[in-house]
Amino acid sequence: MRRVLPTLFVLALLATGCGDRSLILTVNVLSFLDPAQVSAGYSAPGGLPAVTVDMVDQTVNLLQGVDDVTDISSATLDIAATLDNQTGTATGTLLFYAVPSDTLSPFASVPIASIPISLTPGTLTNVSTRVSSVALAEALVSDRARIGIRISLDTSATPLLQSVQGTELLTQLLATVVTKKKI
Numbered sequence: 037m038r039r040v041l042p043t044l045f046v047l048a049l050l051a052t053g054c055g056d057r058s059l060i061l062t063v064n065v066l067s068f069l070d071p072a073q074v075s076a077g078y079s080a081p082g083g084l085p086a087v088t089v090d091m092v093d094q095t096v097n098l099l100q101g102v103d104d105v106t107d108i109s110s111a112t113l114d115i116a117a118t119l120d121n122q123t124g125t126a127t128g129t130l131l132f133y134a135v136p137s138d139t140l141s142p143f144a145s146v147p148i149a150s151i152p153i154s155l156t157p158g159t160l161t162n163v164s165t166r167v168s169s170v171a172l173a174e175a176l177v178s179d180r181a182r183i184g185i186r187i188s189l190d191t192s193a194t195p196l197l198q199s200v201q202g203t204e205l206l207t208q209l210l211a212t213v214v215t216k217k218k219i
Contacts, residue, residue, distance in 0.1 A: 053116035057217045058109065063176065064115075068096040072154030075205040078187055082194030083126055091204055095137045109214040111162035111173030113148065116208035121155040124200030125193040128153050130163060132209075133170035133184035134175035136216065148172045153187070155200060164208070176213055181211075 048109045066074065080087040115132055132149040133142035149167045175181045191200050 045055050056069060059087055059215045061211075061213045061215070063211045063213065064181065065075070065096070065176075065211050067210075068205055069094055069145055069206070073185075075203060076128075078100070078202050079201045080124075080126065080187075080189050080191050081196070082198040083189045083196035084191050087189045087191055088188045090143065090184070090203070091187060092141070092206075093142060093184060094183050095180050097180050108170070108173040108177060108215050109216055111170070111176060111211060111213045112166055112168045113172055113212075114166050114208055114210040115149050115151065116162070116206075117151075118157060118205045118207055119161040119163070119202055120151060120168060120205070121157060121159055121200065121202035122154070122183070123194075123202075124191060124198055125157065125158055126155045126189040126191045126200045127193075128155070128187060128189035130204075131184075131186040131188060132167075133186070134172050134176055134177035135184075137180035137182045139182055143186060144180045146171070147186075148175075148211065155189075155202065162207075173213055177215070 055124040076091050078089045080089055129151050130151040132146050133145055135142045135145050148169050149165055151163045151165050152161055153161055194200055
Protein backbone atom coordinates (compact mmCIF):
# COMPACT_ATOMS: atom_id res chain seq x y z
CA MET A 37 0.00 0.00 0.00
CA ARG A 38 2.89 2.38 0.76
CA ARG A 39 4.20 2.00 -2.80
CA VAL A 40 0.79 2.38 -4.43
CA LEU A 41 -0.06 5.82 -2.92
CA PRO A 42 3.12 7.60 -4.10
CA THR A 43 2.74 6.05 -7.55
CA LEU A 44 -0.88 7.19 -7.79
CA PHE A 45 0.12 10.68 -6.62
CA VAL A 46 2.85 10.97 -9.30
CA LEU A 47 0.49 9.71 -12.02
CA ALA A 48 -2.16 12.26 -10.96
CA LEU A 49 0.40 15.07 -11.19
CA LEU A 50 1.54 13.95 -14.63
CA ALA A 51 -2.03 13.70 -15.90
CA THR A 52 -2.92 17.23 -14.77
CA GLY A 53 0.24 18.68 -16.33
CA CYS A 54 -0.57 17.32 -19.81
CA GLY A 55 -4.18 18.49 -20.02
CA ASP A 56 -4.34 21.36 -22.48
CA ARG A 57 -1.18 20.65 -24.54
CA SER A 58 0.13 24.21 -24.23
CA LEU A 59 3.64 25.21 -25.14
CA ILE A 60 4.84 28.17 -23.05
CA LEU A 61 7.91 29.94 -24.38
CA THR A 62 9.77 32.63 -22.47
CA VAL A 63 12.11 34.65 -24.66
CA ASN A 64 14.63 37.24 -23.51
CA VAL A 65 14.19 39.55 -26.52
CA LEU A 66 16.85 41.87 -25.10
CA SER A 67 19.51 39.19 -25.63
CA PHE A 68 18.73 39.15 -29.38
CA LEU A 69 19.37 42.88 -29.81
CA ASP A 70 22.71 44.28 -30.86
CA PRO A 71 24.48 45.38 -27.63
CA ALA A 72 25.08 48.79 -29.22
CA GLN A 73 21.30 49.29 -29.40
CA VAL A 74 20.52 48.21 -25.83
CA SER A 75 21.92 51.53 -24.58
CA ALA A 76 21.82 54.62 -26.75
CA GLY A 77 22.09 58.35 -26.38
CA TYR A 78 19.22 60.66 -27.22
CA SER A 79 19.19 64.35 -28.09
CA ALA A 80 16.16 66.48 -28.93
CA PRO A 81 15.96 70.23 -29.51
CA GLY A 82 14.15 72.26 -26.87
CA GLY A 83 10.96 74.26 -27.33
CA LEU A 84 9.13 71.78 -29.54
CA PRO A 85 5.80 70.11 -28.73
CA ALA A 86 6.50 66.91 -30.70
CA VAL A 87 9.93 65.34 -31.25
CA THR A 88 10.63 61.68 -31.94
CA VAL A 89 13.94 59.88 -31.45
CA ASP A 90 14.28 56.37 -32.87
CA MET A 91 16.45 54.28 -30.53
CA VAL A 92 16.24 50.75 -31.99
CA ASP A 93 15.25 49.37 -35.39
CA GLN A 94 16.55 45.84 -35.74
CA THR A 95 15.50 42.56 -37.33
CA VAL A 96 15.93 39.49 -35.09
CA ASN A 97 15.33 35.74 -35.38
CA LEU A 98 13.31 34.65 -32.34
CA LEU A 99 10.93 31.67 -32.53
CA GLN A 100 11.28 30.36 -36.08
CA GLY A 101 8.95 27.52 -37.01
CA VAL A 102 6.75 27.75 -33.91
CA ASP A 103 3.88 29.17 -35.98
CA ASP A 104 4.04 26.15 -38.34
CA VAL A 105 3.05 23.64 -35.64
CA THR A 106 1.10 25.69 -33.10
CA ASP A 107 -1.71 28.21 -32.76
CA ILE A 108 -0.99 31.29 -30.66
CA SER A 109 -3.07 31.62 -27.49
CA SER A 110 -1.49 34.72 -25.98
CA ALA A 111 1.66 36.77 -25.62
CA THR A 112 2.86 39.13 -22.91
CA LEU A 113 5.90 41.37 -22.80
CA ASP A 114 7.62 42.80 -19.73
CA ILE A 115 9.45 45.99 -20.66
CA ALA A 116 11.77 48.05 -18.46
CA ALA A 117 14.14 50.90 -19.21
CA THR A 118 16.22 53.53 -17.45
CA LEU A 119 16.57 57.03 -18.85
CA ASP A 120 19.56 58.99 -17.55
CA ASN A 121 18.63 62.54 -18.52
CA GLN A 122 21.51 65.02 -18.45
CA THR A 123 20.03 68.28 -19.74
CA GLY A 124 16.62 69.74 -20.48
CA THR A 125 13.10 68.96 -19.31
CA ALA A 126 10.53 66.95 -21.25
CA THR A 127 7.50 64.72 -20.96
CA GLY A 128 6.68 61.99 -23.39
CA THR A 129 6.37 58.33 -24.13
CA LEU A 130 8.69 55.37 -24.57
CA LEU A 131 7.20 53.28 -27.40
CA PHE A 132 7.87 49.60 -28.21
CA TYR A 133 7.11 48.12 -31.64
CA ALA A 134 7.26 44.51 -32.89
CA VAL A 135 6.24 43.48 -36.40
CA PRO A 136 7.02 40.63 -38.81
CA SER A 137 10.28 41.38 -40.65
CA ASP A 138 8.60 41.84 -44.03
CA THR A 139 7.19 45.14 -42.74
CA LEU A 140 9.03 48.17 -44.12
CA SER A 141 9.39 49.93 -40.77
CA PRO A 142 8.23 48.95 -37.30
CA PHE A 143 7.38 52.62 -36.70
CA ALA A 144 4.67 52.51 -39.38
CA SER A 145 2.64 50.17 -37.14
CA VAL A 146 0.74 50.75 -33.91
CA PRO A 147 3.03 50.50 -30.85
CA ILE A 148 2.74 47.32 -28.78
CA ALA A 149 3.52 49.31 -25.61
CA SER A 150 3.39 52.97 -24.66
CA ILE A 151 5.07 53.98 -21.38
CA PRO A 152 4.75 57.58 -20.07
CA ILE A 153 8.04 59.28 -19.15
CA SER A 154 9.00 62.52 -17.45
CA LEU A 155 12.57 63.79 -17.82
CA THR A 156 14.33 66.40 -15.69
CA PRO A 157 18.02 67.37 -15.70
CA GLY A 158 20.37 65.08 -13.77
CA THR A 159 17.67 62.52 -12.99
CA LEU A 160 17.42 58.76 -13.55
CA THR A 161 13.93 57.72 -14.62
CA ASN A 162 13.02 54.03 -14.35
CA VAL A 163 9.94 52.87 -16.26
CA SER A 164 8.33 49.49 -16.77
CA THR A 165 5.12 47.85 -17.91
CA ARG A 166 3.57 44.53 -18.91
CA VAL A 167 1.48 44.29 -22.06
CA SER A 168 -0.50 41.55 -23.79
CA SER A 169 -1.03 41.68 -27.51
CA VAL A 170 -2.01 39.46 -30.42
CA ALA A 171 0.19 41.60 -32.71
CA LEU A 172 3.14 40.91 -30.41
CA ALA A 173 2.51 37.16 -30.58
CA GLU A 174 2.29 37.22 -34.37
CA ALA A 175 5.55 39.14 -34.66
CA LEU A 176 7.43 36.93 -32.21
CA VAL A 177 6.54 33.65 -33.92
CA SER A 178 7.16 34.86 -37.47
CA ASP A 179 10.38 33.67 -39.11
CA ARG A 180 11.98 37.01 -38.27
CA ALA A 181 10.69 39.92 -36.21
CA ARG A 182 11.51 43.58 -36.50
CA ILE A 183 11.87 45.37 -33.15
CA GLY A 184 11.59 49.14 -32.77
CA ILE A 185 12.02 51.44 -29.77
CA ARG A 186 11.14 55.13 -30.07
CA ILE A 187 10.98 58.04 -27.64
CA SER A 188 8.32 60.64 -28.36
CA LEU A 189 8.93 63.90 -26.45
CA ASP A 190 7.33 67.26 -25.74
CA THR A 191 10.35 69.51 -25.12
CA SER A 192 8.33 72.75 -24.77
CA ALA A 193 9.61 73.21 -21.18
CA THR A 194 13.20 73.48 -22.45
CA PRO A 195 14.25 76.79 -24.11
CA LEU A 196 14.66 76.79 -27.90
CA LEU A 197 18.45 77.06 -27.97
CA GLN A 198 18.93 74.23 -25.46
CA SER A 199 18.35 70.50 -25.83
CA VAL A 200 17.12 67.46 -23.94
CA GLN A 201 19.98 64.97 -23.80
CA GLY A 202 20.68 61.72 -22.05
CA THR A 203 21.04 57.97 -22.35
CA GLU A 204 18.33 55.33 -22.59
CA LEU A 205 19.14 51.82 -21.34
CA LEU A 206 16.79 48.90 -21.98
CA THR A 207 16.89 46.71 -18.88
CA GLN A 208 14.18 44.16 -19.73
CA LEU A 209 12.36 42.86 -22.80
CA LEU A 210 10.99 39.51 -21.68
CA ALA A 211 8.28 37.89 -23.81
CA THR A 212 6.08 34.96 -22.82
CA VAL A 213 4.21 33.28 -25.67
CA VAL A 214 1.57 30.61 -24.99
CA THR A 215 0.71 28.34 -27.91
CA LYS A 216 -1.42 25.25 -28.42
CA LYS A 217 -0.85 22.35 -30.75
CA LYS A 218 -2.54 22.78 -34.15
CA ILE A 219 -5.36 20.34 -34.60
